Amino acid sequence: xxxxxxxxxxxxxxxxxxxxxxxxxxxxxxxxxxxxxxxxxxxxxxxxxxxxxxxxxxxxxxxxxxxxxxxxxxxxxxxxxxxxxxxxxxxxxxxxxxxxxxxxxxxxxxxxxxxxxxxxxxxxxxxxxxxxxxxxxxxxxxxxxxxxxxxxxxxxxxxxxxxxxxxxxxxxxxxxxxxxxxxxxxxxxxxxxxxxxxxxxxxxxxxxxxxxxxxxxxxxxxxxxxxxxxxxxxxxxxxxxxxxxxxxxxxxxxxxxxxxxxxxxxxxxxxxxxxxxxxxxxxxxxxxxxxxxxxxxxxxxxxxxxxxxxxxxxxxxxxxxxxxxxxxxxxxxxxxxxxxxxxxxxxxxxxxxxxxxxxxxxxxxxxxxxxxxxxxxxxxxxxxxxxxxxxxxxxxxxxxxxxxxxxxxxxxxxxxxxxxxxxxxxxxxxxxxxxxxxxxxxxxxxxxxxxxxxxxxxxxxxxxxxxxxxxxxxxxxxx
Amino acid sequence: xxxxxxxxxxxxxxxxxxxxxxxxxxxxxxxxxxxxxxxxxxxxxxxxxxxxxxxxxxxxxxxxxxxxxxxxxxxxxxxxxxxxxxxxxxxxxxxxxxxxxxxxxxxxxxxxxxxxxxxxxxxxxxxxxxxxxxxxxxxxxxxxxxxxxxxxxxxxxxxxxxxxxxxxxxxxxxxxxxxxxxxxxxxxxxxxxxxxxxxxxxxxxxxxxxxxxxxxxxxxxxxxxxxxxxxxxxxxxxxxxxxxxxxxxxxxxxxxxxxxxxxxxxxxxxxxxxxxxxxxxxxxxxxxxxxxxxxxxxxxxxxxxxxxxxxxxxxxxxxxxxxxxxxxxxxxxxxxxxxxxxxxxxxxxxxxxxxxxxxxxxxxxxxxxxxxxxxxxxxxxxxxxxxxxxxxxxxxxxxxxxxxxxxxxxxxxxxxxxxxxxxxxxxxxxxxxxxxxxxxxxxxxxxxxxxxxxxxxxxxxxxxxxxxxxxxxxxxxxx
Numbered sequence: 001x002x003x004x005x006x007x008x009x010x011x012x013x014x015x016x017x018x019x020x021x022x023x024x025x026x027x028x029x030x031x032x033x034x035x036x037x038x039x040x041x042x043x044x045x046x047x048x049x050x051x052x053x054x055x056x057x058x059x060x061x062x063x064x065x066x067x068x069x070x071x072x073x074x075x076x077x078x079x080x081x082x083x084x085x086x087x088x089x090x091x092x093x094x095x096x097x098x099x100x101x102x103x104x105x106x107x108x109x110x111x112x113x114x115x116x117x118x119x120x121x122x123x124x125x126x127x128x129x130x131x132x133x134x135x136x137x138x139x140x141x142x143x144x145x146x147x148x149x150x151x152x153x154x155x156x157x158x159x160x161x162x163x164x165x166x167x168x169x170x171x172x173x174x175x176x177x178x179x180x181x182x183x184x185x186x187x188x189x190x191x192x193x194x195x196x197x198x199x200x201x202x203x204x205x206x207x208x209x210x211x212x213x214x215x216x217x218x219x220x221x222x223x224x225x226x227x228x229x230x231x232x233x234x235x236x237x238x239x240x241x242x243x244x245x246x247x248x249x250x251x252x253x254x255x256x257x258x259x260x261x262x263x264x265x266x267x268x269x270x271x272x273x274x275x276x277x278x279x280x281x282x283x284x285x286x287x288x289x290x291x292x293x294x295x296x297x298x299x300x301x302x303x304x305x306x307x308x309x310x311x312x313x314x315x316x317x318x319x320x321x322x323x324x325x326x327x328x329x330x331x332x333x334x335x336x337x338x339x340x341x342x343x344x345x346x347x348x349x350x351x352x353x354x355x356x357x358x359x360x361x362x363x364x365x366x367x368x369x370x371x372x373x374x375x376x377x378x379x380x381x382x383x384x385x386x387x388x389x390x391x392x393x394x395x396x397x398x399x400x401x402x403x404x405x406x407x408x409x410x411x412x413x414x415x416x417x418x419x420x421x422x423x424x425x426x427x428x429x430x431x432x433x434x435x436x437x438x439x440x441x442x443x444x445x446x447x448x449x450x451x452x453x454x455x456x457x458x459x460x461x462x463x464x465x466x467x468x469x470x471x472x473x474x475x476x477x478x479x
Numbered sequence: 480x481x482x483x484x485x486x487x488x489x490x491x492x493x494x495x496x497x498x499x500x501x502x503x504x505x506x507x508x509x510x511x512x513x514x515x516x517x518x519x520x521x522x523x524x525x526x527x528x529x530x531x532x533x534x535x536x537x538x539x540x541x542x543x544x545x546x547x548x549x550x551x552x553x554x555x556x557x558x559x560x561x562x563x564x565x566x567x568x569x570x571x572x573x574x575x576x577x578x579x580x581x582x583x584x585x586x587x588x589x590x591x592x593x594x595x596x597x598x599x600x601x602x603x604x605x606x607x608x609x610x611x612x613x614x615x616x617x618x619x620x621x622x623x624x625x626x627x628x629x630x631x632x633x634x635x636x637x638x639x640x641x642x643x644x645x646x647x648x649x650x651x652x653x654x655x656x657x658x659x660x661x662x663x664x665x666x667x668x669x670x671x672x673x674x675x676x677x678x679x680x681x682x683x684x685x686x687x688x689x690x691x692x693x694x695x696x697x698x699x700x701x702x703x704x705x706x707x708x709x710x711x712x713x714x715x716x717x718x719x720x721x722x723x724x725x726x727x728x729x730x731x732x733x734x735x736x737x738x739x740x741x742x743x744x745x746x747x748x749x750x751x752x753x754x755x756x757x758x759x760x761x762x763x764x765x766x767x768x769x770x771x772x773x774x775x776x777x778x779x780x781x782x783x784x785x786x787x788x789x790x791x792x793x794x795x796x797x798x799x800x801x802x803x804x805x806x807x808x809x810x811x812x813x814x815x816x817x818x819x820x821x822x823x824x825x826x827x828x829x830x831x832x833x834x835x836x837x838x839x840x841x842x843x844x845x846x847x848x849x850x851x852x853x854x855x856x857x858x859x860x861x862x863x864x865x866x867x868x869x870x871x872x873x874x875x876x877x878x879x880x881x882x883x884x885x886x887x888x889x890x891x892x893x894x895x896x897x898x899x900x901x902x903x904x905x906x907x908x909x910x911x912x913x914x915x916x917x918x919x920x921x922x923x924x925x926x927x928x929x930x931x932x933x934x935x936x937x938x939x940x941x942x943x944x945x946x947x948x949x950x951x952x953x954x955x956x957x958x
Contacts (some may be wrong), residue, residue: 036598037554042549049547049548068527070521073516074638075516075519075624093582096577100578102571102573112591119514123512159552
């Protein structure tokens with residue numbers, strides 16, 4: 001839609017104004033549009049197709065690990081939200097309230113789910129009676145609403161789409177194992193499908209989910225050096241079980257509370273793809289989740305045989321790849337090349353009468369913007385290889401960006417100097433105290449992203465206060 | 480979950496109290512549960528898996544016919560809902576209103592979408608500029624909320640899941656063709672996947688969608704003779720386009736309004752499956768959408784070799800079918816057989832030590848409750864055949880029920896007499912006047928289900944008023 005000539009304009013320079021560049025991309029590549037209600041987004045077909053591909057990969061992995069999907073109600077009575085103290089404190093300020101059904105005022109206000117722990121725990125308390133009912137391994141694909149003040153499409157919107165897994169286990173160990181298992185699935189999907197390298201770790205107490213004992217996270221670095229919390233997995237202990245009276249008869253015949261987890265990944269991941277891989281020409285999509293993996297652009301398509309050959313190639317490649325042929329007769333090849341580069345299609349096939357004569361075509365790869373000539377006999381094989389190469393190279397480029405923008409600070413002076421120069425991850429030792437965490441944020445707006453599973457020994461003292469260090473942490477400014 | 484001994488109880492007799500039988504089934508087969516908020520439902524994993532299978536079939540057919548998915552916001556400003564007069568009159572009385580975001584009262588009330596014509600038309604008016612942008616073929620998978628007074632899980636709930644397609648076309652003809660194309664897809668999916676025969680037709684003006692020029696419908700008959708409107712496809716003309724100012728530059732350079740359609744199928748379809756196929760033992764699921772197609776129940780599973788053989792069969796069958804082995808050691812084979820019959824699994828494999836000795840097992844088919852002995856060498860082939868036979872037979876049984884419960888009335892006396900005896904479809908001639916339609920409803924609570932695409936000639940006069948007939952119609956009492 002809206003493929004007007006005037007549509008392909010210069011994008012904002014990403015190094016000068018990353019935020020405007022991002023907005024340009026998402027609108028011009030037709031990933032989203034702004035909705036009539038402030039803070040809400042419309043996910044357009046091209047953006048939604050990326051989400052469908054992410055969903056499909058995640059859903060398969062959830063099912064392979066024994067989870068099933070279910071669907072819980074959109075609306076939660078205020079009294080349920082209030083049952084877990086920390087949870088309600090965390091979420092109540094940002095929920096949307098339904099007060100009227102039709103023309104009647106409701107007896108009790110209902111909130112649109114900001115997350116579903118409370119409603120799901122309520123149902124679990126009805127369903128779980130015996131240790132034989134455990135584990136409960138349920139996931140939900142749903143929309144949630146959080147009335148955020150500052151919003152940006154995909155990254156932080158009043159409504160977003162996500163999956164939320166909610167599980168119950170007999171022992172604390174099993175629940176912790178589940179928490180880590182799902183975090184590892186997230187890391188796998190981000191690295192091997194979205195081509196986004198992540199650091200796995202635990203959130204500080206300050207940054208953890210409202211009501212959780214521990215929150216685990218995968219943290220990604222965007223092109224501009226800022227951090228994106230990309231997926232989280234929470235261990236609740238038996239706190240929610242106690243608040244919601246989920247009880248079962250254990251193997252010993254005694255009543256017990258199960259241990260609980262929840263974990264989620266959202267449409268925010270699409271924002272991560274854009275900000276990790278995009279460049280001055282637009283979006284770059286990793287082949288495994290790209291809605292269109294190969295686009296064919298004919299040159300001199302009015303000449304005899306060109307469109308026939310395009311159709312032949314399209315058919316051949318469609319057997320294994322997601323392919324589109326752009327045969328619009330009212331746009332130039334140059335326009336089409338820009339159009340599909342902006343949309344991040346990994347491979348472009350260019351073919352015109354001379355190429356056909358010579359039995360060849362040109363392959364353009366979006367990751368490096370390089371071209372190569374390939375024999376038409378070999379096109380299927382070469383496109384397959386190229387998609388794999390692009391997938392691997394995009395992960396590698398993102399990893400290289402992260403390496404370049406990850407520094408180490410041993411004291412506050414070093415720390416401040418680093419952020420004066422540029423945003424990035426700063427590794428440091430930390431005493432574990434909230435004070436030092438707050439001070440960092442106050443001085444730089446950076447926060448502790450996580451205590452990584454693999455801590456390095458960078459020294460013995462806290463980077464902020466100089467006292468004995470407890471942990472090595474990654475810090476950074478967040479989206 | 481909740482596989483307690485006390486769980487398998489008698490179901491209500493379906494011929495005595497079909498409504499209670501329905502409630503028994505949906506709760507005991509763990510398809511749904513009631514939510515804390517009245518009128519809302521929780522779709523449990525087994526019920527949701529049926530929905531996933533229906534989604535997957537529909538989604539594939541939508542994509543094959545050129546549609547893409549997108550996602551539009553949950554909340555619609557009151558001013559947008561008000562733009563199309565008939566539409567707002569139809570829906571405003573049954574929407575949920577959001578009045579507060581966090582602790583702030585909103586400037587304008589927002590309704591939770593009861594359907595998305597208004598928000599989608601608003602976006603289309605931004606996106607469509609030229610005839611080259613047409614057709615627009617977008618579908619959305621989403622939750623919607625309608626504040627219904629009387630609710631029943633799947634059939635009529637305050638929140639339900641559905642898909643809603645919304646398309647724009649250059650000509651009225653194209654839009655009408657789309658409306659019928661999608662209705663035909665619905666009919667195909669209902670008949671060939673859900674094994675529910677349907678009558679395709681047009682709604683009377685009284686029964687059509689608020690704001691539509693014409694509403695097309697597929698109407699199914701439930702086991703008890705009542706009708707279920709199972710999917711609808713609406714032709715809007717250019718009414719919404721004018722109300723929402725969707726304009727484009729036509730081929731002649733002049734401004735024009737596009738023609739619009741919308742079409743939807745919801746989780747109500749699961750209610751249709753239950754009420755079409757179920758019997759006194761519980762649910763019967765058509766193989767093509769059954770979450771579990773084959774369940775293996777071992778006898779004397781503690782004996783040497785039984786569980787090994789079960790696992791071997793499970794592996795063999797899992798290559799092509801959705802299979803589960805029920806090897807719970809704390810339930811009897813009898814309990815398990817009841818358990819899976821209640822859940823409607825199409826084929827059950829029974830196997831014990833003696834069967835293994837003889838190189839055979841028993842196949843139970845849920846549609847007819849018949850058993851047959853099959854050689855273990857032949858099990859894969861026979862199970863495949865059996866699933867096909869069951870699929871076909873379930874459609875045939877449903878068709879037979881519809882034939883048995885479809886009568887013809889030539890005048891009001893005949894009409895009333897039919898409904899005194901039993902519910903069903905009553906075919907009749909109709910003058911086309913609203914008066915006669917209202918009278919039927921008043922006297923019997925039956926409504927005109929549709930003017931079928933294939934009208935029969937049953938006489939020359941209206942069954943109600945005796946004046947000249949315009950149409951042959953199907954009437955019935957609806958869910």
